[in-house]
Amino acid sequence: MIRVEDWAEIRRLHRSEGLSARAVARELGISRGTVLRALTSDRPPKYRRASKGSAVDAVEPAVRELLKQTPAMPVTVIAERIGWERGLTVLRERVRELRPAYLPVDPVSRTVYSPGELAQCDLWFPAVDIPLGYGQTGRPPVLVMVSGHSRMITARMLPTRTTADLIDGHWRLLTGWQAVPKTLVWDNEPGVGRGRPTPEFAALAGLLATRIHFCRPRDPEAKGLVERANGYLETSFLPGRLFTGPGDFNAQLTGWLQVANRRRHRTIDARPVDRWETDRAAMLTLPPVAPPNWWPQSTRLGRDHYIRVDTCDYSVHPRAIGHRIIIRTDTESIIVTCGDDVVARHARCWARHQTLTDPEHATAAQALRGQAIRQRASRARAAAGTTLAPDDLGIEVEQRELGTYDRIFTLIEGGAGKEDTR
Structure with missing residues (x-):
C-alpha cells in the first residue's frame, strides 16, 4: 500500500503535469498498476487490517x-x-x-389530518418553581392540547395530574375552543387510563361524544404534534419569565398563546388561526353540562366540620354538622352545599397539607361550643337539684391573690383586714 503523500503526488503529476501513467510510474519508481489504482480511487489510501474472522x-x-x-x-x-x-x-x-x-417492513407514511379529526394531548412539566402559597413552591403539570389540522395550541396549568383535575382541565380548554375534536389522542397517562380509559374518562368521552385513542407504549412519534408543542413552550414561552403563582402562569400563558397561534407554522405553511375556523367547523359541538358536576362527593359532616380535598383541609359552616353535604371541586374552587344551602366556598389551595378556615365558620363554631358547654352544665345542675354557679352562666368572677386567703385565716401577719373579708 502506498502512502497518502505518494497518492497525492501521483494524481498531481497526472492531472496537473499531464504525465501518463507510465511516465508517472517511471518518475516515482513504482509500478504502473499502482499508479492506475491511485488514479481510479477518489479516496486516499487507508490501512485496513485483514479480518481474522469471529x-x-x-x-x-x-x-x-x-x-x-x-x-x-x-x-x-x-x-x-x-x-x-x-x-x-x-x-x-x-x-x-x-x-x-428479518423484521417486517415498517411502512413509510405521511400523516395528513382532516379538519376536526383529532387533537393530541399531553402533560408538560415546566422547569421552573411556581409559588403555591404558604411558603411552598412546586412544578405543577400543564395540560397541552394541539389540534391536528390547524395546529392550534391551547394549554392550562393544573393543581395535580389526578383524574378529576385532568377532566376539569379538558373541559376548560374545550370550552375555550367551543368545540370538541372527534378524537383525543393520549399516551398511557395513569389519570386518563392505560390502554383503556378510566371509568371517569369513559364517561367524559360519552358526554363529549368523542373517542379517546391511546398510543402504543414507547411510541413518541404517534403524538409528535404535542411533543413539539411542549418543546416550543419550553424554549419560547418559559425563558426569562417570572410567575407569582399558578393564576399568573395561566394568565401569561394564555396571552402568549394568542401570539404564538398567529405565527406561521412551517409544516403546514400557514398560521393556525387562518385554518382554525375550518378546523372548528368540522368538530363536534360542546355539550351544555359541565362534567365536573357529574361526580360530586357526598358525605356526612362530622363534629370536626372540616373536609379534605387532595391534601388540604377546608372548613365548613358548623350548622351542617351531622347533615349530609355535597362537595363540588374543580381546579379553582371548593363549594360545599347542604341541601340548597351553600355552607362553604373556598378558593382551591395548590399548596400541600394546609388548613383553610373561613373566619365566619370559626366564629360560629366558637359560639356553638360555648352554647353547648352551658347547656351541658345546666342539665347537670338540674339533675343534681342545685343552682348554677356563676362560672356555669359564663359570668366573670374576681380572682384574688393567694396571700389574701392567708391573711383571712390569720396565717400571716396583719390578720383579716376589713377590706380582706369582703
Whole structure:
C-alpha cells in the first residue's frame, strides 16, 4: 500500500503535469498498476487490517434460522438455543446486524389530518418553581392540547395530574375552543387510563361524544404534534419569565398563546388561526353540562366540620354538622352545599397539607361550643337539684391573690383586714 503523500503526488503529476501513467510510474519508481489504482480511487489510501474472522461466524447460519422463525427473539434466548458459551457482547453485535433483514417492513407514511379529526394531548412539566402559597413552591403539570389540522395550541396549568383535575382541565380548554375534536389522542397517562380509559374518562368521552385513542407504549412519534408543542413552550414561552403563582402562569400563558397561534407554522405553511375556523367547523359541538358536576362527593359532616380535598383541609359552616353535604371541586374552587344551602366556598389551595378556615365558620363554631358547654352544665345542675354557679352562666368572677386567703385565716401577719373579708 502506498502512502497518502505518494497518492497525492501521483494524481498531481497526472492531472496537473499531464504525465501518463507510465511516465508517472517511471518518475516515482513504482509500478504502473499502482499508479492506475491511485488514479481510479477518489479516496486516499487507508490501512485496513485483514479480518481474522469471529467466533460468531461458525454459528451465524443457526442464528439466521432462528431469526427467520422469530425475528424478535432476544439474544439471551438465541444464545441458549445455539449453545453459546462465550460472552454475549460479540453475539449481540452480530444479532443486531442480522435482525433488520428479518423484521417486517415498517411502512413509510405521511400523516395528513382532516379538519376536526383529532387533537393530541399531553402533560408538560415546566422547569421552573411556581409559588403555591404558604411558603411552598412546586412544578405543577400543564395540560397541552394541539389540534391536528390547524395546529392550534391551547394549554392550562393544573393543581395535580389526578383524574378529576385532568377532566376539569379538558373541559376548560374545550370550552375555550367551543368545540370538541372527534378524537383525543393520549399516551398511557395513569389519570386518563392505560390502554383503556378510566371509568371517569369513559364517561367524559360519552358526554363529549368523542373517542379517546391511546398510543402504543414507547411510541413518541404517534403524538409528535404535542411533543413539539411542549418543546416550543419550553424554549419560547418559559425563558426569562417570572410567575407569582399558578393564576399568573395561566394568565401569561394564555396571552402568549394568542401570539404564538398567529405565527406561521412551517409544516403546514400557514398560521393556525387562518385554518382554525375550518378546523372548528368540522368538530363536534360542546355539550351544555359541565362534567365536573357529574361526580360530586357526598358525605356526612362530622363534629370536626372540616373536609379534605387532595391534601388540604377546608372548613365548613358548623350548622351542617351531622347533615349530609355535597362537595363540588374543580381546579379553582371548593363549594360545599347542604341541601340548597351553600355552607362553604373556598378558593382551591395548590399548596400541600394546609388548613383553610373561613373566619365566619370559626366564629360560629366558637359560639356553638360555648352554647353547648352551658347547656351541658345546666342539665347537670338540674339533675343534681342545685343552682348554677356563676362560672356555669359564663359570668366573670374576681380572682384574688393567694396571700389574701392567708391573711383571712390569720396565717400571716396583719390578720383579716376589713377590706380582706369582703
